[in-house]
Amino acid sequence: MTETETTGTGCPSPEMLSEFTDEPNQDSGDIEGHLNSCGSCRDIVEVYCRINQAARLDMAPPQDLAERIKQACRGEALLPQPMMMVWWARPAVRAAAALVVTGILGVLALMAGRDSKPTNIASTVLGNQPAAPVIAGLPSAAAPKIAQNGSILEAEDVRAVDTQGGMGEPLTMVPLRRASVLPSYVKHVWSVNDLPGAQARLKALLPEGVNIDSQQSGHSRASISISLRDEQLQKLVNRLAANHWDLVTSALPQPSRDDAVRFLGRAVRYDLELVEK
């Protein structure tokens, strides 16, 4: 070997062997030739390969990772309907909206100029109309919104608009409705028509692999405890509601409100209290 970096014994350096492990096709033949005659270096390369294999095995993600990520992203979107995003996203629509607003303001400016009394143009335009709620999650290039005090709002700045604000009052910002992570313990009270029948039905509605941890029954009430993952819990709640059980408790998860929960695959202990109507 003339060009390869070698150790004192004439063997390639660990860096050369490491690079050979990754890109054997880049080798000019020197290292491969050396490996044919050097058991020590062969052993080193073999260990490097096994380390690679271990690292790849260790890094395998869960099977349902992509699905959970998709659901989490859908939960982030406050407009689940793709068509609404299409409507806002089209440049022609944005341009048309800007033109209309400019035109209206221009006309009113002319009208105001003839009037001796100063007029709050923005409030004239918007004062008697409830401000349309602007929901974050839309592309930022949406048409600019005008607040009741006349200031121009960037789409990203607006989270939600208080439709009850009076003319000239500052815009009221309200928190975004965001997906929540379920706590590790959830308790729900369900109202059912037939308590014994509901208890029997529950077992059939549980997700596969989920069993009842504990159960207590009384005259007109029953308490049941189960352990499952957050997403499984949401699906169970949806199924129970579909079976005409009435959820009395307002805590998440709520039936058909998958968008309100951010699923992380976390374990949840779920206590159901069944109450006969």
Next chain:
Amino acid sequence: MPRPGSSQEDRRLIEAFKKGDVAAFDRLVEKYSRRAYQIAYGVLGAKEDAEEVAQDVFVRIYRALPRFRGDSEFTTWMYRIAMNLARNKYRWNKSRGSQRNISIDAPLDGSDESDGRTMDVVEAGLAPDEQLQVDEFERRAMEELQTLPELYREALVLRNIDELSYEEIAVLLGCKLGTIKSRIARAREELRKRLTA
């Protein structure tokens, strides 16, 4: 980084998403969620944290993609987000004294690159049935991998993510090509010494 055909597909999917095609975003998730997870796991060494970071990566992408101009490849952008979030999570865990972390001092000897930071040992996180199926050598390799200093662990982990070349890793980590090769080699050599001692 992706082959030319894959880059073109990514651009097509991004444009479709900007026009409202949510399924296009789903396709991006299917293509790259694995890599996001692997990057995060390489930095954090904990499956649950890696899942959380992978999810956060795509939530951020979902919000920011309408403004993505395409100055860089989507994968470059995504990898950087994953690295930054994973590193932030790592530092957060460290500052909070995660229950899974045990601090030990074991920088690589004689390394000019090592900053002598305290390393954290994280549990391998294998389920009992998985452990039965894993070769003893590989199991030890996984454990030792998590004890390497961050600089070396990241480089070696990224090398083992599908289709990531030395050049791409260098771009991702903001290092020279020679530095990346050196770090990977030193990580492997250190692991080899520990595993064959």
